[in-house]
Amino acid sequence: xxxxxxxxxxxxxxxxxxxxxxxxxxxxxxxxxxxxxxxxxxxxxxxxxxxxxxxxxxxxxxxxxxxxxxxxxxxxxxxxxxxxxxxxxxxxxxxxxxxxxxxxxxxxxxxxxxxxxxxxxxxxxxxxxxxxxxxxxxxxxxxxxxxxxxxxxxxxxxxxxxxxxxxxxxxxxxxxxxxxxxxxxxxxxxxxxxxxxxxxxxxxxxxxxxxxxxxxxxxxxxxxxxxxxxxxxxxxxxxxxxxxxxxxxxxxxxxxxxxxxxxxxxxxxxxxxxxxxxxxxxxxxxxxxxxxxxxxxxxxxxxxxxxxxxxxxxxxxxxxxxxxxxxxxxxxxxxxxxxxxxxxxxxxxxxxxxxxxxxxxxxxxxxxxxxxxxxxxxxxxxxxxxxxxxxxxxxxxxxxxxxxxxxxxxxxxxxxxxxxxxxxxxxxxxxxxxxxxxxxxxxxxxxxxxxxxxxxxxxxxxxxxxxxxxxxxxxxxxxxxxxxxxxxxxxxxxxxxxxxxxxxxxxxxxxxxxxxxxxxxxxxxxxxxxxxxxxxxxxxxxxxxxxxx
Ligand code: ADP
Ligand code: MG
Numbered sequence: 001x002x003x004x005x006x007x008x009x010x011x012x013x014x015x016x017x018x019x020x021x022x023x024x025x026x027x028x029x030x031x032x033x034x035x036x037x038x039x040x041x042x043x044x045x046x047x048x049x050x051x052x053x054x055x056x057x058x059x060x061x062x063x064x065x066x067x068x069x070x071x072x073x074x075x076x077x078x079x080x081x082x083x084x085x086x087x088x089x090x091x092x093x094x095x096x097x098x099x100x101x102x103x104x105x106x107x108x109x110x111x112x113x114x115x116x117x118x119x120x121x122x123x124x125x126x127x128x129x130x131x132x133x134x135x136x137x138x139x140x141x142x143x144x145x146x147x148x149x150x151x152x153x154x155x156x157x158x159x160x161x162x163x164x165x166x167x168x169x170x171x172x173x174x175x176x177x178x179x180x181x182x183x184x185x186x187x188x189x190x191x192x193x194x195x196x197x198x199x200x201x202x203x204x205x206x207x208x209x210x211x212x213x214x215x216x217x218x219x220x221x222x223x224x225x226x227x228x229x230x231x232x233x234x235x236x237x238x239x240x241x242x243x244x245x246x247x248x249x250x251x252x253x254x255x256x257x258x259x260x261x262x263x264x265x266x267x268x269x270x271x272x273x274x275x276x277x278x279x280x281x282x283x284x285x286x287x288x289x290x291x292x293x294x295x296x297x298x299x300x301x302x303x304x305x306x307x308x309x310x311x312x313x314x315x316x317x318x319x320x321x322x323x324x325x326x327x328x329x330x331x332x333x334x335x336x337x338x339x340x341x342x343x344x345x346x347x348x349x350x351x352x353x354x355x356x357x358x359x360x361x362x363x364x365x366x367x368x369x370x371x372x373x374x375x376x377x378x379x380x381x382x383x384x385x386x387x388x389x390x391x392x393x394x395x396x397x398x399x400x401x402x403x404x405x406x407x408x409x410x411x412x413x414x415x416x417x418x419x420x421x422x423x424x425x426x427x428x429x430x431x432x433x434x435x436x437x438x439x440x441x442x443x444x445x446x447x448x449x450x451x452x453x454x455x456x457x458x459x460x461x462x463x464x465x466x467x468x469x470x471x472x473x474x475x476x477x478x479x480x481x482x483x484x485x486x487x488x489x490x491x492x493x494x495x496x497x498x499x500x501x502x503x504x505x506x507x508x509x510x511x512x513x514x515x516x517x518x519x520x521x522x523x524x525x526x527x528x529x530x531x532x533x534x535x536x537x538x539x540x541x542x543x544x545x546x547x548x549x
Contacts (some may be wrong), residue, residue: 306343
């Protein structure tokens, strides 16, 4: 571009802006966290790309954020020496192409009902930049992409449906966000206010954040060292929670965390969290999930899936390795033996954490189970190596009562002579409670696990047994229940007496059933369908039919 151009905001972005300006009124101070977080991301990107493109950093190695409250002009400026933006990136990132999150954000706000108040969720949806308009009526972004030959640009908007872009001058790479504060928000120009917000929200940021009092005079106001490298005893819960929010953009604190350092053949630090709620796009299969990978404190990449097995993909956090090469690529990660060793340790630490949570805080564990149990169960079928560690973490509905039970609860209640752990699989626990398949088991006082999650049957087959007790489907024909002599005699007599009937039934239903038998499994229902050996469970059949197979 030579001159100045004016472009409209994409419709959803315009809506987000309107909402930010007119309806969100609490926690306005979070704008600073969002902008500092963007600055930190921009520095991460530069540092990473510079590993292979050293011309990006050139002879200016500074990686920092600075905040300059210009009281005379009434503007607050947040600068970084990061990757910067080209014109195309400016247009795409700050205005026209809505992040997929914009719509989700709008929906969430509408749904929460308290629309007006809660602004905390803004960062989660990839619309954090717009939080600048919580406190400013006009925002300017001056940016120059890193690398030789890039030109400086000025983006500007008062959020009235359009923004402008024009060439400008800026000697250094990076980005500068200029907030023209509204009169009632001029308090964000006070030093103490900025210091307080930075230490509260951004202390974990790995780069120095400097407060410029006068032009040229600056003081670092954060600690700028990686939280996970500090000693546990020096870290407060609030600091752990803030780092979690920074990593995930979740607005709620996590359910639990584990912070560890591993020494020996592989040296690395890890800080992992169990979220309290699943992210809004948990079931978006395209969305990669994983943890953030650092090598010797240098950010390498987001969403690294290789450090955790897929059935722990709900975990969030950071792994910082001392042994991986700095220039490690995604491809390299896939068959790195170092990463393999890390993955093993991380899996173990995560299982330890879940186990501890189940033991120490069963209520919190219930929440985790409700949100992520479905994912965890996949491990039974996928990873026989960890079956024994996962099994005690399982929770199921049961014929025993309302609450979820563990397998060891079940085993503790097993009756004399009971062959194994019975389970029944169907659409919902409630509908299973009245299933005819339960009758004969219930008559003997046997408990039955009621499974209704589509992965359950697959998972149960993967598990096979628990504490030496086999898992047995209550739907199979080979349900061998112990009978005393009296019962055996009654059954044989009935079979002979009813033979004409069963033969007749088989004839009528010949294209639908394989066999009609007199059974001892029912007490009040006249009949039920059971699966022959190797047959597809009815529920699965229905599922497959629904999917058109
Ligand atoms: P998110 O950070 O979740 O992607 P934001 O609304 O905060 O969403 O920012 C949108 C995008 O704008 C970022 O992804 C980034 O590409 C770009 N951006 C914002 N601030 C900066 C900055 N200081 N330097 C470089 N790019 C930036
Ligand atoms: Mg952001």
